[in-house]
Amino acid sequence: MSRPTRWRRARALPLATLTAIAIATMLMLSVGLAYIGVTWYSAYLEESINRSLPPEAALAYTRVYEGLLPDEAGLKTLIDHLETASAEADLKVQIATLAYGLLSAVVSAIIGVYLARRIARPLEDLTAAADVLGSGDFSARVAASAGSTREVESLVRTFNTLAANLERMETRLRFNNMAVAHELRTPLTVLQGGLQGILDGVFPMDRRTVADLLLQVEGLGRIVEDLRTLSLAIGQQLVMQRQRLDAAGVVAAVLSAAQPMLEAEGLTVETDLQPAPVSADPSRLRQAVLALVDNARRYAAGGGWLRVETAPLPDGGVVIRLLDRGPGFPEDMDAVAINPFWRGDASRSRATGGTGLGLSVVQAIAVAHGGDLVLRNRPGGGAEIALHLCPA
Template sequence: MNGSVEHRGRLVRQIVLSMGLVSCITMLIAFVGSIVIYGLLFLFSPPPYPPTGKELFIPDPRDYLIFAILLLFGLVVAVIMASRLARRILAPLNSLAESARSIAAGDLAARALPGDRSLGETALLVDDFNAMAVRLQRMTADMSAWNAAIAHELRTPLTILRGRLQGMKDGVFKSDEAQIRGLLFQVEGLTRLVDDLHIVTLQDIGRLEMRMEPTRIDVEIRRAVDSIVEELSEAGIMVELMLAPVVVHCDGTRIRQALLALLDNARRYAVPGTLVVRADGDADNVRLSVEDEGPGVTPGFEAQMFEPFARADASRSRKFGGSGLGLSVVRAIALAHGGTAGYRENSQGGSTFELVIPASAFQAAAIPN
């Protein structure tokens, strides 16, 4: 707010100074022109009497005509300079107004032209407007992509649910325990998708609530691993825990949820082998990492892996399920704690996903026997 007021003040001062300069030039033209013209008149048409310095100068009609011509010339110069200044100021403002009208009409690709950049504040205003227009266009495109991705993710389970229920109604399928278990599996998938979307959306608008309290990170990690160890075993993955007894002020439920997302991501994408889960900390940060043995991430995918609905290997994702929201949930929970989520390739050629959260309340905790 203060910056915009300062920019407007600078622009006003520049306009006032420019108009004052135009006025000074006009008076200077009249003054210098008078000296030059009268000098030429006295040089080529001297008065019939010798000047004594005591004569009273009384203008005659020719003097008034000279004054009028000089003032008219000065006014013409002033009008030309003022018009050029007005065009320099109004050209980017008119472009800005036209672009605003175009964007309001739905043309999000409209951009304003800064014109003459010597008027720095006006060019700055246009640049800020264009940056806002670019962000608005990107947000609209992201929203459209989100809607399409959500519709795509919801279509499959809803189609299965509808088909199975319709088949049970028509007597095609028996309403036995296996059918009900399959329907519950689809409902659980829909529930996870909605929960993940809820977390990511709340974080984007800055309203993801955290229940912060002293939490044993190692205990939460063990709970998360115990809840998914059977699925990991079916995928040929064994878990190795390397946990320091860490207590940190955080939301333990959300941390466990982030770890489950990382473990589920490893279940879908990692090759069978050992999955190392680490947790340690110092006076500044607590680090939680999940390290697999491969195959790593597709080159060039690192920049978008934490974006919603991003998938590096669609075939494996379809085989094991998943919505493409897992890593974005991890990032959302990390950001809600004031931390970060990252990726790096490890020495075995696999992937290491790391969740880092501030640990101002970090301390070592004694492990009960």
């Protein structure tokens, strides 16, 4: 965060404080304007009355002002004149008080409207941006204006973050829709072509042909199941049955079951399975470990070596780590684990048999357990994948 931004946020006042300051300022301004106006008009009336005094009354007034004793006739004239003028002056002062009060109220109202519009302008911008957002244009943003209140600045930041998230979600949804269509099109095309060929008599109706078509059906099933898993993760229904278990035992069982296919790919497996007790959903944990092992089998078999480790963490969680000597990950892999259908390069293609959803499924399972999936390249070559599970 830049220094001007921090300074602007530090200067921003809470809305309640700014409102109280504005109200107090308006009150003081209104009272001050009325006081100054009435005081000036009273002095003006007093001067006017003094100028209108008869000569003998004016002389008596001057002698009284100087502390001297005036003559009786002049004093009587002065008193009579002042009694007559004071009644009229009192009425004028009352009218002036009302007039200056109304004038000060109007001036204060104009200034108050200006301040209120200045405070509400960002809210008007937010309303306009929300209308644009509601129309489906998620690129709408609101610029932070100087002098906004702390609550308005926070609201603007929250709105912009929401709009950015919606824009990313829309982009990802479009990509996912295209990717799903792309992934489903190939096996469906093969199935349609094969079945049409059988009907037309081009292909024989034998065991091998049916087995090839069944392989495409199994691929479709894997895609559907992976998509279902991601949908459950979005609905926070992925992990339903947590129980205490040893992650090392789960990993050992998965490796034992996957041993034939690993050996068929020429992978030598090393293990360092330390006891790693954790509260987790056993079926989902097995699914995640199997997906990671299968990912290594498909893409790292060329290295001929796979190491699998489990270890407890100081916070009570566990880590399941896989290391290989394969091609590793590309440099631009910022969102590898969360982008469905991601494949790093041409070697990671449909020819390997993967759906492109494996790492996304593992990421979803890790997040459902309060953990995460960390991907990085090893200094000596190959990839390292670490699945962290947090304690319940």
